[in-house]
Amino acid sequence: MDFEYMDVWCWLIPLGIGLLCGLFGYLIGRGSNPTVDFNSEIKSLQQQNEKAKADLAKCQQKLAAGSALHSHTAQAFDAQAAKKALGKSVKFNDLSLVEGIGPKIRSLFHNFEINTWQALSETSVAKCQEVLDSGGDRYKVHDPASWPMQAKMAAEGKWKDLAKWQHEHKHGKL
Known part of the structure; x- marks a missing residue:
């Protein structure tokens, strides 16, 4: 070319x-493309951000308060001290440690998401009775009135008090 x-x-x-x-x-x-006013959108997003920060601060305060409440009640599990006081081996958070709860009643509590001594200690007697009623008529003879109290002693590691109480109240009756 x-x-x-x-x-x-x-x-x-x-x-x-x-x-x-x-x-x-x-x-x-x-x-x-008309001119978009980004200033109003930026202000709106900043307000949402401030609100989210305030909500986060409230949640952190609640979490800190909840941790403080449970820190003094929750103790490390000492299997040796439990065995010494109760005279038998104790597994951590085994609900059958509570006088009156056997393996089948323990499984009923597990069905209701009550798996630990702490959870049982925070459960009302009426809720315990509801758990028993869910198992049928064969569990009507059981009295759950002392179970939350016994679970609280176990959760707090008060093994001597628990052993004394169970010795004085045979079959878990008050």
Whole structure:
């Protein structure tokens, strides 16, 4: 291809048309997208952010308060002290340690998501009776009145008190 014979117009016409199309495209695109007020949207998002921060602070305070409440009651499980006081091996959070709860009643409590001594100690006697009633008529002879108290002693590691109470109250009756 010979560039000597090419006319200047062969370059200027496509360049001019391209610039003209670019200008029209810019003007059309600018007219179809109205100016968006981002300031109001930014303010709205900042308000939501502040509210979320305040909610987070409240949740952290509640968590700290809850941890403080449970820190003085929850103690490390000492299997040796439990065995010494009760005269038998004790598994951590075994509900059958409570006088009157056997393996089948323990499984009923597990069905109600009551799996630990702490959870049982925080359960009302009425809820314990509801758990027993869910097992049928064969569990009507059991009296759960002392179970939360016994579970609390176990959860707090008061093995001597628990052993004394169980010795004085045979079959878990008050």
